[in-house]
Amino acid sequence: MAADSDEGTTSGPAASDGGINKNTKSGAELLVQVPVVDVQSDNFKEMWPSLLLAIKTASFVAVDTELSGLGDRKSLLNQCIEERYKAVCHAARTRSILSLGLACFKKQPAKGEHTYLAQVFNLTLLCMEEYVIEPKSVQFLVQHGFNFNQQYAQGIPYHKGNDKGDESQTQSVRTLFLELIRARRPLVLHNGLIDLVFLYQNFYAHLPESLGTFTADLCEMFPAGIYDTKYAAEFHARFVASYLEYAFRKCERENGKQRAAGSPHLTLEFCSYPSSMRTHIDYRCCMPPETHRTHPTNVCDKFSAYGWCPLGPQCPQSHNIDLIIDIDEAVLEDKRRRRRRREKRRRALMSQPGTQTAEVEESPPTKQVCGDGLKTEEVEQKVAEDETVDQPDSQQGHKNDSETELKATGSETADMTISEVPGGQVSSNQVPGDGLHRAGFDAFMTGYVIAYVGVSQEPQPCGTGPWLPECHNKVYLSGKAVPLTVAKSQFSRSSKAHNQKMKLAWGSG
Helix, strand or coil: CCCCCCCCCCCCECCCECCECCCCCCCCCCCEEEEEEEECCCCHHHHHHHHHHHHHHCCEEEEEEEECCCCCCHHHHCCCHHHHHHHHHHHHHHCCEEEEEEEEEEECHHHCCCEEEEEEEEEEEEECCCCCCCHHHHHHHHHCCCCHHHHHHHCEEECCCCCCCCCCCCCCHHHHHHHHHHHCCCEEECCCHHHHHHHHHHHCCCCCCCHHHHHHHHHHHCCCCEEEHHHHHHHHCCCCCCCHHHHHHHHHHHHHHHHHCCCCCCEEEEECCCHHHHHHEEEEEECCCCCCCCCCCCECHHHHHHCCCCCHHHCCCECCHHHHHHHHHHHHHHHHHHHHHHHHHHHHHHCCCCCCCCCCCCCCCCCCCCCCCCCCCCCCCCCCCCCCCCCCCCCCCCCCCCCCCCCCCCCCCCCECCCCCCHHHCCCCCCCCCCCCCHHHHHHHHHHHHHHHHHCCCCCCCCCCCCCHHHCCEECCCCCCCCEECCCCCCCCCCHHHHHHHHHHHCCC
């Protein structure tokens, strides 16, 4: 919710104490409470003004979806991107969006260059047309806290494809998506091609047949740019892994180091919500990494590399993201030491007359995983279920990961301002590290990653170029060394359905 809402549903941001609000019983225990506002059919109209205000005043909006399935997995990794697009289109036409996460990040320049007010919403949806729902999707979602009884009882109804009649005056998810377009804010996603296709088909219009027309439409829909945090994590930040949970936690830890060092760092604030809204607020409880962490079990290699494990919570090995990052950092530090020793020996040899050595360029870091990796059919998917594929740039070779991250650990407090949360407001089933899977919190993690990436970017003077130019309009593509560039080519035209929606959005024609 917006802090300055006229609806009286929120108060201002929680008070900041140097970027930290300590809600502790002991000096060692620090918690961050990320409030996620649940929006359903019973409170959608009540929340409508606050949703609009949060979107319109945001500096950027991060989006995530939970889907009912994706269909044929092999087609989603077709080497021909046009064929891959057609496969995702087929899934979007036959499946549905079960929930939509929105995270609106609003810059607070008076409080610091990298301070944001974050407002997070989780919209439970119900498609009113027939759609396919895949058993594995249901199984995964139920295991991670998704309530299908609540979805069918309280899901916000919507229909897919083109508009039916005059919908511009209604309070609907389709109109909310149109308001997001009208806001002209940067749109942020993680591994976003599938999300973009589903959002278009479910809330906007029938999908165009060609990828070129689709990207041409996207350029006009989101002129401020589309940003993909998987691309940012892998190609810009050069993280060893880029599944969402890993990227989020890695950014949190690095941000904490920068704050401790007095360097530029990200600071977040959240709204304080009145007691009358307690039933609709889900506080995501996050914890800092342990100062002295023991290693009682081995790390699961598959989860470490892919963000997914076939055994799920029954796996006897650790899925702890902090432990995984600790090990990755130790491996990288060991490589740095070896590189320094090699460089020292090379210089010693070079100092001897008549000795020459060849320069050897090291490839980017990559995980070493036992076994043969995941099978070909275990391909990448945004649907909240089991198997996916992550394949970084050509130097690193093929590597699988899951974009249906189980949130195994919590977050650091040094970079966030937290709300004062009465004990009764924290969800009774919410335990740090319980792995609950929600579109709202995933959208928050996505927004956090891009906000952190923005800390390291040089600020762009007004009118000189896009925000974060290195990541602007670049969407991650599995198995490809280059991203999908969202651009309108001279050979592509916008679709007819899109042109009609643009007229509706801007009141022309």
